[in-house]
Amino acid sequence: MSKADDSRRNESRTFLISVAAELAGMHAQTLRTYDRLGLVSPQRSSGGGRRYSERDVDLLREVQRLSQDEGVNLAGIKRIIELTNQVEALQSRVAEMTEELAAVRAGQRRDLVKPQTSTAVVVWQPRQSRR
Template sequence: MDGRGGRRQHFTGGPAYELTEDSPVYVISVAAQLSGLHPQTLRQYDRLGLVSPDRTPGRGRRYSARDIDLLREVQRLSQDEGINLAGIKRIIELEQQVAALQSRVAELQQAVEGAAVAMQQREAQVHASYRRDLVPYEDVHSSSALVVWRPKRGGNR
């Protein structure tokens, strides 16, 4: 997307490539500049599993904007918070688990809401099928009155 909300056009005038924050577009030298880290540091973080960029068919690393943000966060946690790399890796793993669980909770909430709507619709169908000629029953044991009903026979009486 360009800054005005339009799509970027490929230089041939063909369809645009949709770039997202997960699009692997930055080579290691550019990612190093953008993150303020040395390329060797990026390689070390990759080996340790802190940041795992995509790979080209030739095994070259390609970093996304999300990877750059993560590199910056690793640097901040290391430099400003004094957390070692093993601790940072655990923090990243836990944040990913939390994100996955939040996503799952959202899915389950949607499923529950859908089930509630379906139940209300089914309940409405059942209520609509009730016979209208039925009358409510009163418990006769609460009163001492006796009611006898006899059907009329052919109009004689």
């Protein structure tokens, strides 16, 4: 099973707040606080109830580890989560671009053109002001 398939499977299973709290070893009120602070933002049901994915539960455990074992405050944890999400997004984009580049080099992408090297020089001259 690929990492993407595993991720989709983990995102499809959701838990009520009471179950997620138990799985993470926390009180449900702590999960509500973390949601309010933007640390872990679960999906919402049509009725507005929180639905935690397995990824959310893993993130809750990481928040607890950083807080209790590493002594990081909640603002620091929020920043760590934001930076981690940015790194993951950038890594994903680099992977996409690497695949596109490989396809261009292999001649499989006709919509992208290989750059041409040029020795042309363009001289720029500012416009004369109109008076």
